[in-house]
Amino acid sequence: MSSQAHPLQGKRVLxxxxxxxxxxxxxxxxxxAGGCSCLISEDVPAILEHVATGEIDLVLLDVSLNNSExxxxxxxxxxxxxMLKDKSPRRLPVLLxxxxxxxxxxxxxxxSSGADGYLEKPVYDSxxxxxKVRSLIENA
Amino acid sequence: MASPDPxxxxxxxxxxEMKRYxxxxxADTLILRELGPRMEKYxxxxxxxxxxxxxxxxxxxxxxxxxxxxVRRLKSTLQAWGRGLFNGVYDERYxxxxxxxxxxxxxxxxxxxxxISAMGVVRSFMMEKLFDEFPAREKRLAFSQALGKxxxxxxxxxCDSYFRATMAHLHTLNQELExxxxxxxxxxxxxxxxxxxxxxxxxxxxxSILSFTKMVLDGLCTSPQEEKEVLRDVFSSGQxxxxxxxxxxxxxxxxxxxxxxxxxxxxxxxxxxxxxxxxAVQAASKNLQLIDETLNQTLPSVRSDExxxxxxxxxxxxxxxxxxxxxxxxxxxVENQPxxxxxxxxEDTGIGVPTEKRDAVFEKxxxxxxxxxxxxxxxxLGLAIAKRLVEMMxxxxxxxxxxxxxxxxxxxxxxxxxxxxxxxxxxx
Numbered sequence: 350m351s352s353q354a355h356p357l358q359g360k361r362v363l364x365x366x367x368x369x370x371x372x373x374x375x376x377x378x379x380x381x382a383g384g385c386s387c388l389i390s391e392d393v394p395a396i397l398e399h400v401a402t403g404e405i406d407l408v409l410l411d412v413s414l415n416n417s418e419x420x421x422x423x424x425x426x427x428x429x430x431x432m433l434k435d436k437s438p439r440r441l442p443v444l445l446x447x448x449x450x451x452x453x454x455x456x457x458x459x460x461s462s463g464a465d466g467y468l469e470k471p472v473y474d475s476x477x478x479x480x481k482v483r484s485l486i487e488n489a
Numbered sequence: 490m491a492s493p494d495p496x497x498x499x500x501x502x503x504x505x506e507m508k509r510y511x512x513x514x515x516a517d518t519l520i521l522r523e524l525g526p527r528m529e530k531y532x533x534x535x536x537x538x539x540x541x542x543x544x545x546x547x548x549x550x551x552x553x554x555x556x557x558x559x560v561r562r563l564k565s566t567l568q569a570w571g572r573g574l575f576n577g578v579y580d581e582r583y584x585x586x587x588x589x590x591x592x593x594x595x596x597x598x599x600x601x602x603x604x605i606s607a608m609g610v611v612r613s614f615m616m617e618k619l620f621d622e623f624p625a626r627e628k629r630l631a632f633s634q635a636l637g638k639x640x641x642x643x644x645x646x647x648c649d650s651y652f653r654a655t656m657a658h659l660h661t662l663n664q665e666l667e668x669x670x671x672x673x674x675x676x677x678x679x680x681x682x683x684x685x686x687x688x689x690x691x692x693x694x695x696x697s698i699l700s701f702t703k704m705v706l707d708g709l710c711t712s713p714q715e716e717k718e719v720l721r722d723v724f725s726s727g728q729x730x731x732x733x734x735x736x737x738x739x740x741x742x743x744x745x746x747x748x749x750x751x752x753x754x755x756x757x758x759x760x761x762x763x764x765x766x767x768x769a770v771q772a773a774s775k776n777l778q779l780i781d782e783t784l785n786q787t788l789p790s791v792r793s794d795e796x797x798x799x800x801x802x803x804x805x806x807x808x809x810x811x812x813x814x815x816x817x818x819x820x821x822x823v824e825n826q827p828x829x830x831x832x833x834x835x836e837d838t839g840i841g842v843p844t845e846k847r848d849a850v851f852e853k854x855x856x857x858x859x860x861x862x863x864x865x866x867x868x869x870l871g872l873a874i875a876k877r878l879v880e881m882m883x884x885x886x887x888x889x890x891x892x893x894x895x896x897x898x899x900x901x902x903x904x905x906x907x908x909x910x911x912x913x914x915x916x917x
Contacts, residue, residue: 368693368696368697370696370697370701370722370726371693371696371697371700373722374696374697374700374701374704377704377709377719378700378704378709381704381709381711382707382709413689448688448689448690448692448693448696449685449689450688450689450692451681451684451685451688470692470693470695470696471692471695471696471698471699471700472696472700473696473699473700473702473703474703475700475703475704475707475709476707
């Protein structure tokens with residue numbers, strides 16, 4: 350366990366999540382249990398800028414983004430995911446986290462967004478979150 | 490006369506075919522024309538005899554629901570039918586005319602089998618009278634044969650008309666069923682959407698409750714202060730969850746028609762006095778002024794349910810406070826606007842609601858201008874519940890732009906308990 354104490358050491362994760370408390374948990378879990386550094390943003394131009402630098406190792410992306418806009422209209426995680434993939438100079442893993450948990454949502458959302466992984470809320474185990482993020486970065 | 494139902498057109502040459510089958514000859518046509526004037530006087534009795542048969546059939550009761558007037562109308566129609574037998578023109582138009590009979594009978598639930606049996610009575614009556622009129626053997630034979638043919642033609646046309654009317658009736662029923670099925674599918678889709686939204690909205694506070702609790706249990710917090718902070722988040726998420734569950738129960742009960750209201754004459758002052766202090770705490774924590782403009786007014790009694798009245802008031806006031814960062818929230822009451830109602834207005838200096846969203850905010854799960862609501866959380870059901878409650882109490886609810894073009898005014902009306910006495914007192 351001690352060798353695994355910081356499985357995400359040196360990694361940078363961008364958190365895009367409209368609920369403040371959920372974003373706060375993601376950051377605390379990834380930083381404390383994973384040892385990585387996190388950025389939180391809902392501002393689409395800023396998000397694209399971050400991704401374009403190539404310094405982001407993974408984006409943890411919510412599907413319902415109530416506060417995000419692009420070109421004068423609201424934008425959700427599915428559409429944003431495709432934009433992020435296009436913008437990134439290298440292969441960028443995206444982990445979708447969503448409270449949309451009706452049957453068929455998983456397949457539909459993964460397929461339409463092109464994301465690499467999917468987490469169904471409630472996501473509450475830091476270790477599970479860190480492991481999911483680690484494996485996606487490793488396989489990127 | 491128009492064809493009764495274009496969906497089942499009359500087969501061409503159908504009448505000719507039937508005339509051939511019955512050997513209806515030009516000679517028969519001439520005989521029937523000659524017979525007409527002699528039989529005319531028997532037509533009223535024929536009609537009486539026909540309708541005297543109907544009450545023997547317990548299933549045909551609807552024929553007489555229109556009373557005497559309807560029976561008179563039916564009998565005169567039947568006499569016209571009888572006259573038609575002898576007019577000597579048996580073409581498509583004749584058939585069309587007969588085809589309407591089935592539609593009329595299906596409409597009054599007069600079954601084909603009852604009509605066939607009554608037609609038997611008509612047939613024997615007409616033959617009896619024909620034999621009276623023409624006792625001589627030679628004419629009697631030819632005349633009864635021609636009369637028999639035309640009665641058979643009509644009986645067959647009538648059966649076909651029943652078939653057409655029944656098909657048309659089934660067609661209509663089918664369309665109605667299809668429509669009902671479509672409405673059911675729509676309702677089901679709305680229910681699924683509601684369920685998906687509820688599932689989504691319950692998971693969000695649950696995420697915080699479970700994740701922060703687990704974080705404390707896993708020892709991931711760096712200090713007791715941080716643990717305390719995280720537990721406060723758990724607590725507020727739990728409160729949100731409770732609000733959501735309560736609102737869900739309310740809206741479900743309302744939509745199922747299971748929410749019983751205890752409507753009585755109420756003094757609005759008492760309701761205001763018990764509600765405003767609750768909101769005052771929220772307002773004070775945001776440094777907002779809460780102004781009660783009704784303080785110097787004598788408010789008339791309104792007809793409402795006390796608990797639900799308070800719920801609506803609390804809801805609109807909390808919303809006003811929630812969406813206002815600076816300034817004030819103000820409540821006022823206007824009597825007889827509209828006539829016989831007391832109108833409450835809650836005005837704020839907050840973010841306001843764009844005109845095109847005014848109706849939508851009263852829908853379930855529609856949260857207005859989320860961009861400005863950062864960090865603001867609610868069930869998204871408050872206004873939907875308020876609208877339904879106010880309407881159940883015979884009032885109305887709405888949103889308007891604030892007086893200075895900023896902020897918004899949420900208003901609702903409740904009926905006055907004694908509108909008339911009030912009016913008289915005023916004019917006295």
